[in-house]
Amino acid sequence: MLAGKRILLIIGGGIAAYKGLDLIRRLRERGATVTPVMTRAAEQFVTPLSVSALAGEAVHRDLFDLTKEAEMGHIQLSRVADLVLVVPATADLMAKMGSGLAGDLATTLLMATDTPVMIAPAMNVRMWQHPATQRNLAVLKADGVTVVGPDDGDMACGEFGPGRLSEVPDILAAVERHFAAGPLAGQRVLVTSGPTHEPIDPVRYIANRSSGAQGTAIAEALLRLGAEVIFVTGPADVAPPDGVALHRVETARQMLDAVQAALPVDAAVFAAAVADWRVREASDRKIKKQAGTLPALHFDENPDILATVAQMATGRPGLVVGFAAETNDVVENATAKRARKGCDWIVANDVRPETGIMGGAENAVTLITSEGAEAWPRMGKRAVAERLAERLAAALG
Known part of the structure; x- marks a missing residue:
């Protein structure tokens, strides 16, 4: 080479x-x-x-x-x-x-x-x-x-x-x-990955079970096709891939800032499992347990990163891909989400505990596009990433 x-x-x-x-x-x-x-x-x-x-x-x-x-x-x-x-x-x-x-x-x-x-x-x-x-x-x-x-x-x-x-x-x-003369050579692709941690106090936070494995696999697959990858990750269990422009964040608002700073890009894949809510006023001290009394936590909605980018009037990436982790009516909910958010594709998966997908090594996804739903067989997350990267390369021409 x-x-x-x-x-x-x-x-x-x-x-x-x-x-x-x-x-x-x-x-x-x-x-x-x-x-x-x-x-x-x-x-x-x-x-x-x-x-x-x-x-x-x-x-x-x-x-x-x-x-x-x-x-x-x-x-x-x-x-x-x-x-x-x-x-x-x-x-x-x-x-x-x-x-x-x-x-x-x-x-x-x-x-x-x-x-x-x-x-x-x-x-x-x-x-x-x-x-x-x-x-x-x-x-x-x-x-x-x-x-x-x-x-x-x-x-x-x-x-x-x-x-x-x-x-x-x-x-x-x-x-x-x-x-490398890969099909994505010269293309800038943004990938978000991992969970976000929304602080309650200095020792507690709101999060989810995302390991970041799928987002990392997607970034690696895009790199293998020659793309320049900007990788914005929350505190994931899986180490970020080598060769990306790495941005580490903790909260949803930090992730949005990092995403906006990375624009413009040719495509964006939002694989991060962003917390929907945050505590309105996180305590700067550990909240002490008091017998018979529960702390009063007030919540605010976090920014919708996918919708913010997908609905940009100017500078929108040519292809915006979101993820939908669902526990019921997977295709129906993901299809509605694609329309609501304004993104081009949604990668939907069933994350009920019995599937072992959330935090596991495998995934079973359905790709939702304007042409309908395409169910993929259950496979390793690396294989899912490679298939998605190839579809993305074909879409970008």
């Missing part, structure tokens, strides 16, 4: 820069040509000699190198690649990219290129969570930059959380997906 592909690899200045060496080796094993660029900060973590030896090419380091300018100017260098890959993308480098700064070779190449750009961020958890970094991330995504990771994990500084560089195989898989 990567044979003959030309990768311009920009290595940023972070402790994770050493993983760039393994990435170069694996890219070349698959037939890619790797042209390395290092920032000055990157040289504090890995040596240009090591990078050059693995890449089989000289490392580009200086913006004003008269010899290199005579042979290949920096503008040309930025345009001969099939992909510009930034690993690791530090907070500083992301900020410069988002602001359009071009003060060194790496940032100048990123500004001068018309080649697709993919970044793998890595930084301290608090730097990653800082509002400035998240603003820069949003800008880069809006500019069409593909983002891989970061992962949750232990930091070199001793902290734990999001900000750890994705593992090399995951970055490599994202690169391969970029070049």
Whole structure:
């Protein structure tokens, strides 16, 4: 898949820069040509000699190198690649990219290129969570930059959380997906997954039995068909798939915000089991049990995420798919839901306890469209996801 592909690899200045060496080796094993660029900060973590030896090419380091300018100017260098890959993308480098700064070779190449750009961020958890970094991330995504990771994990500084560089195989898989000629290549698809947790007090919440397994399987199936997947998940039992643009949320309102921030997309699959109600005023302290007295909980209706997106006047995805978990009159209720919400398809399933579907490994669904109801046989959730992804690819043409 990567044979003959030309990768311009920009290595940023972070402790994770050493993983760039393994990435170069694996890219070349698959037939890619790797042209390395290092920032000055990157040289504090890995040596240009090591990078050059693995890449089989000289490392580009200086913006004003008269010899290199005579042979290949920096503008040309930025345009001969099939992909510009930034690993690791530090907070500083992301900020410069988002602001359009071009003060060194790496940032100048990123500004001068018309080649697709993919970044793998890595930084301290608090730097990653800082509002400035998240603003820069949003800008880069809006500019069409593909983002891989970061992962949750232990930091070199001793902290734990999001900000750890994705593992090399995951970055490599994202690169391969970029070049894959799948039927969904170039399509952006949003997938929601898992339950939402609506707090009652700091230790209690309203939720449901959704594991997130079906949503994760759908995202993986879409990735295999070449789609760029934005994955918005509540606190699911199943780990999110690698290679997606991951957004973790807790509540329905947070999920709606994340969904709206991810738009525009070509298609949206709302597989999350969103809580219908929330406590109007959640207590900031644990509600104590008092003999003979029950707490008075007042509820408000949560936003309807599916209907909100399906009924958008402008910017509506070309295909909106909802899910309906029913315990009776499955087809009738799901058909009515499709009309009420304004979505294109509804994937309906029977989640009575005796079916074992809610939280289980299998699913038995009926696809409701404008053409009617199509019952699918009971099968594993991965198989359901693959069948749905293929139907979605066909619908998007």
